[in-house]
Amino acid sequence: MKQNPPDNLEMLRSEIARRYSDLSPRLKQVASYVLDNPNDIAIETLAVNASRCDVQPSTIVRFGKVFGYNGAREMQRLFRDEILTSAPSPSYSERIRQFQARSNTVDRLLLCNVMREFAESNIIALEHLCEAVHTEDLDKSIELMQGAHTIYLAGMRRAFPVAAYLAYSLSHVEKRAFLLDGVAGMTSEQSWMLGPEDLVIAVSFKPYASETLAVVETAAANGAPLIVISDSRLSPVARAADVCFEIKDAEVRQFRSLTASMCLAQTLVISYAYKFGLDRPAKE
Amino acid sequence: MKQNPPDNLEMLRSEIARRYSDLSPRLKQVASYVLDNPNDIAIETLAVNASRCDVQPSTIVRFGKVFGYNGAREMQRLFRDEILTSAPSPSYSERIRQFQARSNTVDRLLLCNVMREFAESNIIALEHLCEAVHTEDLDKSIELMQGAHTIYLAGMRRAFPVAAYLAYSLSHVEKRAFLLDGVAGMTSEQSWMLGPEDLVIAVSFKPYASETLAVVETAAANGAPLIVISDSRLSPVARAADVCFEIKDAEVRQFRSLTASMCLAQTLVISYAYKFGLDRPAKE
DNA sequence: ACCCGAATAGAAAATATTTTCCAACTTTTT
DNA sequence: AAAAAGTTGGAAAATATTTTCTATTCGGGT
Numbered sequence: 001m002k003q004n005p006p007d008n009l010e011m012l013r014s015e016i017a018r019r020y021s022d023l024s025p026r027l028k029q030v031a032s033y034v035l036d037n038p039n040d041i042a043i044e045t046l047a048v049n050a051s052r053c054d055v056q057p058s059t060i061v062r063f064g065k066v067f068g069y070n071g072a073r074e075m076q077r078l079f080r081d082e083i084l085t086s087a088p089s090p091s092y093s094e095r096i097r098q099f100q101a102r103s104n105t106v107d108r109l110l111l112c113n114v115m116r117e118f119a120e121s122n123i124i125a126l127e128h129l130c131e132a133v134h135t136e137d138l139d140k141s142i143e144l145m146q147g148a149h150t151i152y153l154a155g156m157r158r159a160f161p162v163a164a165y166l167a168y169s170l171s172h173v174e175k176r177a178f179l180l181d182g183v184a185g186m187t188s189e190q191s192w193m194l195g196p197e198d199l200v201i202a203v204s205f206k207p208y209a210s211e212t213l214a215v216v217e218t219a220a221a222n223g224a225p226l227i228v229i230s231d232s233r234l235s236p237v238a239r240a241a242d243v244c245f246e247i248k249d250a251e252v253r254q255f256r257s258l259t260a261s262m263c264l265a266q267t268l269v270i271s272y273a274y275k276f277g278l279d280r281p282a283k284e
Numbered sequence: 285m286k287q288n289p290p291d292n293l294e295m296l297r298s299e300i301a302r303r304y305s306d307l308s309p310r311l312k313q314v315a316s317y318v319l320d321n322p323n324d325i326a327i328e329t330l331a332v333n334a335s336r337c338d339v340q341p342s343t344i345v346r347f348g349k350v351f352g353y354n355g356a357r358e359m360q361r362l363f364r365d366e367i368l369t370s371a372p373s374p375s376y377s378e379r380i381r382q383f384q385a386r387s388n389t390v391d392r393l394l395l396c397n398v399m400r401e402f403a404e405s406n407i408i409a410l411e412h413l414c415e416a417v418h419t420e421d422l423d424k425s426i427e428l429m430q431g432a433h434t435i436y437l438a439g440m441r442r443a444f445p446v447a448a449y450l451a452y453s454l455s456h457v458e459k460r461a462f463l464l465d466g467v468a469g470m471t472s473e474q475s476w477m478l479g480p481e482d483l484v485i486a487v488s489f490k491p492y493a494s495e496t497l498a499v500v501e502t503a504a505a506n507g508a509p510l511i512v513i514s515d516s517r518l519s520p521v522a523r524a525a526d527v528c529f530e531i532k533d534a535e536v537r538q539f540r541s542l543t544a545s546m547c548l549a550q551t552l553v554i555s556y557a558y559k560f561g562l563d564r565p566a567k568e
Numbered sequence: 569a570c571c572c573g574a575a576t577a578g579a580a581a582a583t584a585t586t587t588t589c590c591a592a593c594t595t596t597t598t
Numbered sequence: 599a600a601a602a603a604g605t606t607g608g609a610a611a612a613t614a615t616t617t618t619c620t621a622t623t624c625g626g627g628t
Binding site: 572 | 622
């Protein structure tokens with residue numbers, strides 16, 4: 001038995017490729033299956049995988065031992081970790097944790113470090129955003145935006161800048177947009193008029209503002225379509241949404257940023273502008 | 285027990301969201317864990333997942349049953365299938381190559397590509413930000429912020445979200461902050477009072493808003509310190525600034541984003557909060 | 569054709585994981 | 599304040615999965 005089994009997938013894969021020709025026939029069968037179907041190895045049981053490559057379960061165990069592991073399970077762990085750390089959704093919280101562990105070792109009060117820390121957290125959030133947002137949701141949103149006579153934007157407190165940005169940039173692509181800003185406490189006066197031909201985009205994060213919630217409820221009651229941008233699909237505002245974007249924005253030392261939300265807002269507006277045929281949206 | 289448990293992940297996820305508020309406390313814990321960590325549910329064992337969301341294994345089984353399955357295993361199957369079908373797992377480099385090939389030939393208007401393009405531009409802008417901002421400017425800004433009795437924020441049009449965000453987050457670190465929002469065209473009424481003991485932070489980009497310019501001039505006339513966030517040192521608002529940050533934000537298809545500016549804003553507030561001795565800034 | 573060592577299949581044993589069940593506890597109702 | 603209904607923790611039972619072990623097969627060398 002080998003002393004140092006490969007401890008990451010990439011190493012294991014090349015080791016398998018390297019020794020392939022020395023393997024016995026059955027082990028070759030296993031080898032090619034393993035290389036071709038890493039996800040199946042990660043997820044299915046030994047028995048299932050065995051029958052898929054037409055081999056006994058024990059053969060896979062032997063295969064694992066040949067490459068230095070104590071059994072098939074130990075080898076499977078590598079494939080599982082690969083999914084957890086990289087693939088589709090590189091567990092956002094995990095990456096944040098790793099990043100924070102790193103940035104703890106440096107003097108955190110040096111100003112340029114604070115800046116760097118922010119920038120990097122925001123970058124991670126942006127990378128995550130691309131993976132987390134479903135194309136269908138974007139599609140549906142654009143469709144709703146096209147169909148709307150007027151788009152009403154709701155967002156208080158931390159979400160306010162996002163709503164404001166949406167209102168601003170929508171008017172710049174020549175879409176009637178109206179910010180329910182609650183000036184003079186007139187949110188309800190501003191929102192009673194919205195109807196099925198309109199659209200509400202509500203932005204709301206953790207301590208969900210009651211005004212925003214009220215707008216959402218009015219929208220639902222009046223039959224107005226609703227797009228929600230929030231931090232969880234479990235938020236009270238997400239309930240009645242036709243489309244709900246769940247945004248995990250960067251958090252640095254208890255402070256959440258808006259980068260990812262703003263990026264989504266931008267994407268919505270520009271996609272709308274292009275799809276609507278404005279090849280060159282009005283210069284902002 | 286329900287007759288038709290959701291038979292694909294997306295359905296299950298929205299069902300969980302829909303019924304969230306009716307669930308018991310422990311089941312809520314499980315619900316948010318499940319929505320946030322689909323991959324862990326797919327791969328780790330019940331016991332591991334249970335301890336991750338601080339619950340007994342049996343609670344997860346109950347959770348599955350509440351949603352109509354015969355047990356946790358049956359629900360887990362959905363998460364596993366998602367991984368198996370969504371990632372047609374050829375080797376990683378292979379996938380990258382495929383993606384690039386696709387995105388070069390394919391309609392660049394495909395929505396996910398628009399999103400990716402934005403995210404990437406913003407990432408580049410953030411990376412640039414770290415290099416472009418001088419530590420001395422940050423230092424000096426923090427000092428000015430500390431010295432100020434009240435901080436006035438000015439920003440119209442595209443810059444408005446940044447100013448709004450600053451106003452919001454400054455009040456959350458217990459700094460008197462006041463947004464000169466121009467409601468009712470009262471900018472000048474709002475700004476005559478600012479004096480040398482205060483501080484103005486003005487945010488302004490290309491077609492420089494006259495209101496912002498007016499605020500800047502009032503500040504200069506009244507001897508109030510001034511920090512400017514703008515897209516050029518040569519902008520009219522930058523003239524009288526004590527500190528001027530020159531921000532090159534991402535531009536995608538004629539549209540400028542605010543990511544870098546927002547990131548700088550965040551940095552200013554947090555740095556201030558920490559330097560000022562609030563080891564734990566008020567939760568936002 | 570026979571022997572020998574390596575490779576293999578398959579069943580049995582060991583281990584791990586999930587599910588069930590019930591007593592204890594909490595919350596709500598009366 | 600007591601009873602009822604619902605929720606929870608935890609241990610025991612059931613199930614599934616992996617690993618070990620041995621008899622058998624296979625293939626090359628004599």
